[in-house]
Amino acid sequence: MNTKINKIILLLLLCYITNSCTDTYALQTNTYEEAIVVEATLTNELKKQEIKITKTARFEDEGVTVEKGANVIVKDDQGNEYNFTEQSGIYVSQTEFNVVPSRAYYLEIVTKDGKIYKSSNETLTTETPITSIVPTVVSNKQGMGVQINVNSYDPNNTSKYYRYEYEETYKIVAPRWSTFKAVVSGPRSVDLIQNSTDTKTCYSTKKSTDIMLFNTSNLTEDRVNYPIRFIEQNDYIISHRYSILVKQYVENLAAYTFHKTMKEISSSSSVLSPKQPGIISSNIKCISNTDEKVIGYFDVTTVSSRRIFFNYTDFFPYTPDPAYINQCDDIPFKFCFDGEDCEGETMLYKITNKAITYVSGGGSSYTMVDSVCGDCTMFSANIVPSFWVE
Numbered sequence: 001m002n003t004k005i006n007k008i009i010l011l012l013l014l015c016y017i018t019n020s021c022t023d024t025y026a027l028q029t030n031t032y033e034e035a036i037v038v039e040a041t042l043t044n045e046l047k048k049q050e051i052k053i054t055k056t057a058r059f060e061d062e063g064v065t066v067e068k069g070a071n072v073i074v075k076d077d078q079g080n081e082y083n084f085t086e087q088s089g090i091y092v093s094q095t096e097f098n099v100v101p102s103r104a105y106y107l108e109i110v111t112k113d114g115k116i117y118k119s120s121n122e123t124l125t126t127e128t129p130i131t132s133i134v135p136t137v138v139s140n141k142q143g144m145g146v147q148i149n150v151n152s153y154d155p156n157n158t159s160k161y162y163r164y165e166y167e168e169t170y171k172i173v174a175p176r177w178s179t180f181k182a183v184v185s186g187p188r189s190v191d192l193i194q195n196s197t198d199t200k201t202c203y204s205t206k207k208s209t210d211i212m213l214f215n216t217s218n219l220t221e222d223r224v225n226y227p228i229r230f231i232e233q234n235d236y237i238i239s240h241r242y243s244i245l246v247k248q249y250v251e252n253l254a255a256y257t258f259h260k261t262m263k264e265i266s267s268s269s270s271v272l273s274p275k276q277p278g279i280i281s282s283n284i285k286c287i288s289n290t291d292e293k294v295i296g297y298f299d300v301t302t303v304s305s306r307r308i309f310f311n312y313t314d315f316f317p318y319t320p321d322p323a324y325i326n327q328c329d330d331i332p333f334k335f336c337f338d339g340e341d342c343e344g345e346t347m348l349y350k351i352t353n354k355a356i357t358y359v360s361g362g363g364s365s366y367t368m369v370d371s372v373c374g375d376c377t378m379f380s381a382n383i384v385p386s387f388w389v390e
């Protein structure tokens with residue numbers, strides 16, 4: 001199950017579950033029953049695999065509860081066992097491993113109160129790599145912008161069902177950064193010191209939250225050209241340099257159907273519209289008590305990833321870079337304390353509380369701006385990502 005499935009989906013599920021712990025169950029409104037939620041996607045990547053186990057939540061709850069103290073094991077048909085330990089709310093495999101073709105895997109969970117859950121046997125899907133990620137300038141109903149498409153091709157026509165995630169990282173440059181910084185040096189004094197360049201350039205990273213699916217079952221070829229991301233021209237995240245890492249999961253029909261149903265449930269219209277998804281099919285069930293309920297899918301899938309970079313000027317060379325803040329107006333201060341219109345106390349207070357940063361001036365007159373305009377660390381991180389290239 002996709003680890004990006006957000007709390008909204010969990011809250012929706014809570015109010016719909018009524019059947020016992022079987023492979024499929026119907027959803028009904030106005031009913032809350034506690035169930036565990038399993039998010040498990042094992043891949044062909046050699047790494048420490050992760051499984052998330054939580055409990056369903058009511059609409060009024062502010063968060064979800066992690067199922068703590070469970071014994072979590074993945075087994076295969078060759079007698080191999082992979083134990084998972086709880087780390088910061090996620091169960092992580094004790095050793096690195098990758099799922100391999102022609103071997104069946106299943107998940108066992110024993111909760112601290114003795115409930116036993118088990119998945120069906122699952123085998124690895126076809127390995128189909130991403131062939132390219134292509135950004136192009138397009139104009140659509142949202143306006144002018146960059147459309148990013150992911151492409152892949154399976155000549156054997158065996159993949160068919162795809163799920164996608166992405167992680168985007170972008171450079172941020174403070175538009176009113178100054179080489180000098182104003183610091184309070186006394187009860188009524190300010191010094192100008194050399195400003196650190198660490199506050200000028202930052203990098204932010206965000207992960208996708210939607211369930212993104214594509215299938216080629218109705219096409220003549222198992223060829224993907226999927227529009228994974230559209231970014232408007234005036235969006236500041238592409239104003240300097242932008243990178244996107246795309247992951248492509250090849251799923252079997254059952255896993256694809258499960259995620260498709262989850263996507264329909266999480267859409268804003270599905271709760272109120274007469275078109276209800278109705279049934280969620282899961283491959284995990286409770287074997288110790290048929291009345292216990294479980295939501296989730298034990299997904300064994302191949303994954304392919306690819307990263308690209310581009311600059312704003314690659315696509316809009318004659319257009320001013322969009323700023324991350326609409327206005328960065330000068331804020332003048334009369335730096336005195338006893339006369340009429342003196343603003344010394346206000347200026348010292350705002351510097352101390354990092355509300356403003358220095359632009360120019362000195363002595364009895366200073367020009368400042370809101371800190372967000374001159375210091376990108378106010379909302380982002382100044383650490384250069386390990387994968388970043390200029």
